[in-house]
Amino acid sequence: NPPSLRDFIAFEDHIAATSKKRGQPIPPEWYKAPVYYKGNHRTIIGPDVPLSWPLGTTKLDYELELACVIGRTGRDIPERQxxxxxxxxTIMNDFSARDxxxxxxxxxxxPAKGKDFATALGPCLVTPDEIADLGALTMIARVNGEEWSRGRFGTIHWSFPQMIEHVSRGETLxxxxxxxxxxxxxGCGLEIDRYLKPGDVVELEIQPIGVLRTQVVSATQGG
Structure with missing residues (x-):
């Protein structure tokens, strides 16, 4: 397990859509600094590891994300470095119990119990030199082979260097x-009003990283 897990809300299209569902505009504070929460780094699962249905939810959702992994210790890191x-x-599926x-x-x-049960990462780690243009990456989500979501990483508002600068201010990475x-x-069921059910196979694809595959199983199947 990684020493920590932070998840941001860095795509303007996503926060605009979720804010609209609540009948609200995008909070002006969102444009001032990258916003994130700390996830449960001890419940991370790898590729092809079944996800046991979390208790108490009827609205289990996937979230299509790219993740970066820090490789060096640092503090007060400027964006340019x-x-x-x-x-x-790598690819990240930030599973969420929306209700x-x-x-x-x-x-x-x-969020807490709505996300603490699992986050999927994988299928591998691709080094920065293996990706010619990060902004050109196509992000696809499929459920049982049917495409549910497609996006482009280049639409992101807050970059990873901006996130790193913000988090490392007065804090060691x-x-x-x-x-x-x-x-x-x-890139999630919330935006398209579709949710997962036991037995579903979720595939998140971002090439050249590959495909992150997770099957949702009932709580009894998952132990």
């Missing part, structure tokens, strides 16, 4: 720390 601290990139998430976040804290980009626009 931040790329030198990235060891590589639980929205209930707990109505108290203006979290360590090798293995994971930064999730947040969901690409249209």
């Amino acid at each position: 931040a790329e030198h601290y990235i060891a590589g990139y 639980i998430q929205f209930q707990e976040m109505a108290c203006r804290l979290g 360590y090798p293995g720390d994971v930064f999730g980009s947040g969901t690409v626009g249209g």
